[in-house]
Amino acid sequence: MKVSFLVPDLGWPIVGIAARMARYLTGVHDVEIVGPSLWGGANPMYAGEFEYRRVECPRIYRFPDYAREVRKLSRALQGDVIIAMKAFGSTLPAALRARRERGCRVVAYLDEWDGAVAASWGWGERLKHWARDWAHPCNNVYVPRVERRLPECDMRLVTTRFMQRRFDGRIFHIGVDTERFCPQAPEAVAALKRELGLNGKSLIVFGGVVRPHKGLEEYAAALARLGRTDVALVILGPLNEHVRSLMGHPEYGEFIRCPAVDAASTRAIHEQMPLYLALGDVLIVPLADSLMARSQMPCKVFEAMAMSKPIVASAVSDLPEVLDGCGRLVEPGRVEAVAEALTQVLEDPGAAGEMGARARRRCEQQFSAAASRASLLDLLDEWR
Template identity: 65%
Template sequence: MKVSFLVPDLGWPIVGIAARMANYLHPEHEVEIVGPNLWRGANIMYAAEFAYRPVDCPRLYRLPEYFRESRKLTRALTGDVIISMKAFGSNLPAALRAKRERGCRVVAYLDEWDGAVAAEWSWSERLRQWTRDWMHPGNNVYVPWVERRLRECDERLVTTQFLAQKFAGRIFHIGVDTARFQPQDPEAVARLKHQLGLSANTLLVFGGVARPHKGLEVFLEALVRLRRTDCRVVILGPHNEYVQQLQQHSEYGALVCCPATTPEAIQLIHREMPLYLGLGDALLVPLTDTLLARSQMPCKLFEAMAMGKPILANAVSDVPAVLGDGGYLLPPNDVAATAQAIQALLADPAGAAAMGQRARARCVAHYSAATSRQELLNILQALR
C-alpha cells in the first residue's frame, strides 16, 4: 500500500513529524511526503530526514488562483491512503478532493487545535482579520471552515484528550527513539559544556522552539527571584525573534543562552539533540494555560523523558497523565511555585536523578518509537 503525507507547507516544522511517521511505515509501505514549497525548501531542522516531494503551486495562498493550485496538489497525491498533516486550506481540501475523485482513504493528523487562534478573537478582531485575509484561504481565518470537513476523513489521529473529544479522534503519540535519546556520556557532555562556555553554570535546557505560548518567561523570572545568577536557560531551537526579545530583557536577558544562531548550528543541534539535552541539570517542558496549549502534547516531553533527566513541566493538557511521577508538575504562569520547584530539584540531586530514571522507564514502557510504529501500522491495516 502506498501512503502520501500531505503537509500545508514543506517549510513548516510539521514536516518533522511527517518524516518520523513515514519512516515508521517504511519498508512495509511505500511512502512519500508531498507539499507546497512556499518557504523555499524543507524546514531547515528536518531537511535531511526525508526525500520530500515539493509541488510547484506558488499561488496557493491566494484566491482565485488557490483553486487551480490546490488541484495540482490533488493530482500529485498518488497514495492509497493520504495523511493530511494538520487541517489547513492548503492541504486538507486537496486530500478530500482526491478521496472524492478516486476513492482513496484520508487520515487527518492533528497535533494541536489550530482553530484556537481564531476562536480567541473578539468580534472586532475577527472582522479585522477577515478584511485583511479573506483572499488567503491558507490563513487562520479559514481554519474553522476547514475543520468542519474533518468529519469527512476516514480517521482522525490526535495527540490529546482535548482534540479527541473535539474532533472524535483517536489518540496517537509520535513516540521517541529511546535507543538514541538516552543518558549521555558524561565526558562528552562536559566537553560540549566547555565548548559553549557554560562549564561554570547550572543549566535548565529547553529542547524546542521558543514561542510566546510556551511560557519560558516564568522560568526565567523564577531564577531572578531565586537570585540564581549562576543558572542559564538554554534554548536549543532556532535563535528567532522571540529568543532575541528574551535576551534583551533587563532582568533576565543575561540568563538566556541560544546556540542555534546559524543554519549550520540549527542542523548540528538537531542532529546531536540527545547530547545537547544531556547538558541539562534539568529539562524544561513549558506551556501556558491557553486554548492552543490545552490542545498540545509537546513531542519534546517524550524526548525529555527518554533522557533520564529530571523534568520541570507545566501541568497543562495531558502532560500530567503522560509524565506521571517522572517530573515536577507546575501550575502554569506561577512564578512562586516554579521557583520553589527549581530550588527543591537543585537541592536534592539524588531525588532528581531518581525522578529522571522513573521518567525514562515510563517512556520506554509506553512511548517508544517501536510502540508508536506498531500502532501506526495497525491503523493503516484497518484502513485496507
C-alpha cells in the first residue's frame, strides 16, 4: 500500500511530525511526504529527516488561482491512503478531491484546533479579517470552512480528548524514541554545561518552540519570584521574536538563556536534543489556558518523560492524565504555585529523581515510538 502525507507547506514545523509518522511506516508501506514549498524548502530542523517531494503550486494561497493549484496538488498525490496534516486550505481539499476522483482513503491528522484562532475573534475582528483576507483561502478566516469538511474523511486522528469530542476522532500520540531519548552520560552533560557557561546553576529547561499560547511567561515570572541567581531558564527552541521579548523583560529577562541563536545552532540542538534536555534539573511543559492550548498535546512532554527527569507542567488539556503520579501539575495563571513547585523539585532531588523514573516507565509503556508505530500500522491494516 502507498501512503501519501500531505503537509500545508514543507517549511512548516508540522513536517517534523509527518516525517516521524512516515518513518513508522517505512519498510511496511511505500511512503511519500508531499506539499507546497513557499518558504524556500523543507523546514531546516527537519530537512534531513525524509526525502520530501515538492509540488509547484506557488499561487495556492490566492483566489482565483486556488482551484487550479489544488487540482495540481491533488493529482500529485499517489497514495492509496492520503494523510492530510492539519485541516488547512492547502491540505484537506486536495486530499478529498483525490478521494472523489480515484477512491483513495483520506485521514486527517489534527494536532491542535487551528480553528481556535478564528473562534476567538469578536464580530468586529472577524469582519476586519474577512475584509483583509477574503482572497486568501489558506488563511485563518477559511479554516472553519475547511473543518466543516472533516466528516468526509475516512478517519480523523487527534491528539487530545478535546479534539476527540469536537471532531469525533481517534486519539493518536506521536510517541517518542525511548532508546534515543534517555538519561545521558554525566560527563557529556557536564561538558555541555561548561560549554554553555552555565556551571554552578540549577537549570529549568523548556525543550519547545516559544509561542504566545505556551504560557512560558508564568514560569519566567515564577523564576523571578524565587529571586535565585543560581537558577536559569534555558529555552532550547529557536531565538524567535517571542524569546527576544522574554529576554528583554525587565523583571525576568536576566534569568533566561537561549543557545539556539542562529540556524546552525538550532539544527545542532535539534540533532542533540536528548543531551540538551539532560541539562535540566527540571523540565517544564507550560501551556496557557486558551482554546488553542486546550486542544493540544505537546510532543515535548513525551520527550521529557523519556529523559527520566522531574517535570513541572500546566494542568491544561490532557496533561493531568498523562502525568498523573509522575509529574508536578500547576493551574495556569498561578505564578506562586509554579514557584512553589519548582522550589520543591529543586530542593528534594531524591523525590524528584523518583518522579522522573516513574515518568520514564510510563512513557515506555504507553507513549513510546514502538507503541505509536503499532497503532498506526493497525489503522492501515484495517484498509488492506
